[in-house]
Amino acid sequence: MTDTARAWRVVLEKIETDLLDGRLVPGDRLPPERELAATLGVGRSSVREALRVLEVMGLIRTGTGSGPTSGAIIIATPDGGMSTLLRLQVAAQGFPLDDVVQTRLVLESAVVDRLAGDRVHSTADAHLVLDAMDAADLTTAEFLALDAQLHLALAEASGNSVIAAMMGGLRTAIESYVQSGAARLPDWEATAARLRREHRDILDAVDAGDAARARGLVEAHITDYYAEAGLARTTP
Amino acid sequence: MTDTARAWRVVLEKIETDLLDGRLVPGDRLPPERELAATLGVGRSSVREALRVLEVMGLIRTGTGSGPTSGAIIIATPDGGMSTLLRLQVAAQGFPLDDVVQTRLVLESAVVDRLAGDRVHSTADAHLVLDAMDAADLTTAEFLALDAQLHLALAEASGNSVIAAMMGGLRTAIESYVQSGAARLPDWEATAARLRREHRDILDAVDAGDAARARGLVEAHITDYYAEAGLARTTP
C-alpha cells in the first residue's frame, strides 16, 4: 500500500528521514533530481514536486549550472516559509485577521517581556531602526516597512528564532491590510508621530528593565493602531 | 523579466491574487490543471508544482475522478501546513528545540491566561480529554497523544485559530523527541501521575478564573517536563 501512495510524498519522506537521522545537514547538497528519481523509482516530475515544497518551506535553495553552488542545498531558513504559509492562509480565510493580530500581540508582549527581564540581549539593532524612522521625508510605505523591521529586530534580539519567524510571518500576512488601513487614517502624520513616540517609550522601558511597563506599552501600541485603522476589534 | 521568472510562481501568484480579490473562496473548485496551464501559458507540470505547494500548505484538497468532489478545492485548513513546516524546520535544524519549547510556553501561557480571563469559552472538551487520561491501561504513546490533545483542546477553546494551529504544529514538530524523552524517564508511572495532577490543577485554575495561577502552573508544567526528560534547558 505504501508504494501506491503518492510518489512525491515518498521523496518528501525520504528527505525528512535523512534530515532526522543526520544524513543531511544544512549546507549539504541533495543528489541531482535525475539521480533521486532513479534511486527512489519515481519520475523526475515527482521529485520536482517534492523539491518545490521544500523550497517554498525554506528548507532548500536550488541553483542551476554546475559546481558547488548548483543543485539543491539544505539551508533551513524558516522566515520565507512561515510568511508564505500565513499569507496564503489569511488570503484563503483560514486565519481571521483578528486572530492574527491577537497572536501578534501575544508574541510581541512575550518578546519585550523577555528582553526587559534578562538584559543579556542587545537592542542596538532596534535603536538603529528607530533612528531611521525619524527621517522626515519617509513615505507611508517606507515608514511601515521600517516599523515592521523594528518589531522584527526586537523579536530577533530576544534570541528565539521560532518567535522571530512567526512574527515576521504574521506581519507579512497582514501587510496589505496594514497598508490599506494606513491609507484610511484621517491624519497620517499625526499617527506616525504617535507611533514614533510609542516606539521610543517601549524601547526605553525595555532598556530600563521594566518588563511590566514594556508589555503594557506594546499591547496598547498594537491594539490602538489596529483599532484606529479599522482593522480589528479593540478588545479580544 | 518577471515573465521569465519561474513558471510555477506565476501560477501561485495568480491563485493568491484570486483569493485576495475574493474570486476564490473556500469551497470553490480551481480550474482543471490542463486549463490553468493553457490560460497562464505554462506547462502542466509547472501548474502541478504550484498546486503541490498549496496542497501541503493546507489550502487545497485534490481529488481524482469526476464530479463535485474531484479537482482541486479550496479548503484553508492550516493545521497540516503548520505542522509540516515546523516539523521540517526542526528536522533541518532551522529551529532549535529549545526555541520550540519556549514558544510553546509563551503560547500556552497566553491561552490559559485568556481562558481564565474571559470566561466566555467552554473547557468542556478539555475536561473530556482529561477524564480519558485517567484510564489506567494507557500506553506511554497513548498518554502522550491524549496529552497533546488536551493542550490543543485548550488552545481551540481560546478561540484563536492561529494560536491553535501554531501550538498543534509545535507539538507535532517535537513529537518524536517527546516520545524518546519519555522513554528515558526513570519512573514513567510516577511522572504520568504528576502530569495528571498538574492538568487538573491547571483546569481548576482556569475554571476558577484565576489567570495568574493558571499561567504559573502551565509554565511549571511544561518547563518541568522538558527538564525532566532532558529535552531542554530549565531556564531560557
Place this chain on the structure above:
DNA sequence: GCGCTACTGTGGTCAGACCATACTCGAGGA
C-alpha cells in the same frame, strides 16, 4: 423503467526532449 456499460473528465505519473546556466578542463598562444 431498470440495470449495465461505455464514455468523459479529472488528477497522478512517467519518459523524453530541449534550453539556460555555470563550472571545469584542456588546447593553444603570449
Place this chain on the structure above:
DNA sequence: TCCTCGAGTATGGTCTGACCACAGTAGCGC
C-alpha cells in the same frame, strides 16, 4: 611557464505527450 578562451559537462527549469486510475454520467439494451 602562465594566461586565456572555448568546448564539454552537469545541473535545474520547462514543456509536451502519453498513459493510468478513478468517479461520475449518459445512453443503450433489455
